[in-house]
Amino acid sequence: MYFKKAVLPLNGILAAAFAVTLAACGSNNNVEQETAGAAKDSAQQKTTAPKTEQTTFALPSPLQIASIFKKAGLKYFPNLANPVENSGKYNSGKISEALNLGVYSADLSYCTLNKQNQDSKNYMKASRDLATLLGLGKVFETDNLATRFEKNLGSEDSLAAIIAEMQMQTDMVLEENEQEYVSATVFAGAWIESMYIGGKVYEKAKEKNVSSRLIEQMSIAENIIKALKAQEQKDPNLTAVIADLVAIRDIYKGFAGVKALSENTSEDVDFSKIPMTEEEISSLTKKIVEVRTKIVKG
């Protein structure tokens, strides 16, 4: 009796499951048909060049920029980085939070590569606080990254490896959540801070390699502008950030050495070898200081 009662719903379930399974397989068959169709289309279109969609940009990590400046002889000067006490000021919106997360990421890299353990620890905490505001707090918990960072204080190489891992996790979370504009804004903040530190150290130490690296860094200003412009509609506050970056780029573009460059050269340009006068470098760093001051004010 029990079986008889049960067999009817069981038949229904079996039929439903069979139908669903068929539907799933049907989808796969469709994919196969499309693939076959695609191969046919592809053969027909071999003669026409494929159209290119809008170009996207891979922006370097703040750690790599710090590492390039370090290799160029950038010395450590205390009190150059943005004080960690400021971290509480940045809660006026996503763009300010993202820019200052970038600023602190650059400061963290600068301190870490110069073996400033206590400062590294403080900047790690400031970065974590801002990342949490941006919904990226879980990055620091992944694989115990924050704990591992504290345990490895003193080992520059291990700390750099942990920072690189954090960067990868952050990029992954932002990409998964389709928040590439946050990623580009964080990088913009990091780039401005790295240029600020580079400019200030150059003022103090007059290290020629550092000024060459400052000029070389200008080659990616255009990429940051393009990356942000492509995402400008995501947040109205991005327009002002883009305008500041354009102002920096335009100063650089007005330099005699840059103007002399032929755009159609087939050779790669070594930007670090473009001749610059002291006045030109000074006008560039002055503008960078102005933009950086605006960012860290919050």
Add this chain to the structure above:
Amino acid sequence: MKKFILGTLSFLAIAVFTAFQTTDGNSCETKVLKEKARKSLDPYRYDSSKLIKISCRKQSFMKEVEVPLFIGEKYKFVFNTEALTKPVIIDIYNKDHDARNRKLLYSTKDDAAGKGEHIWEYARSTKVYVDYTIPAGGDSSSFAGCLLFVLGYK
């Protein structure tokens, strides 16, 4: 008999669930892809990455990624194509797609079909352009999977 019916019902529930899972839309196991790419980067240090979700269209088309590099640094490009269902060709040039006399620096065109990872090491230019040529694929909604590009430096 009760056990038999319950067992059958459980089996069917799993079968139905699995059937729905396999028809899931435009998602990829990004964590798995990134982990594999990260291992392949070694001994280079992670710099940046780009995950591209690819949907085929009636006609073949191209996506371009501009990658800034710095002179004096060494770079490793890792492309994971395991999650792609259609063959996407990866070409790397010294100039963008609009430039007339650009040089092809690297291509996966002649790589073995089904190869899930492509690696290229480089240390010269200040900028390179990664072009993905996506084959034609019927209607615009045909999802062809994900391609992960990870860049490392040392």
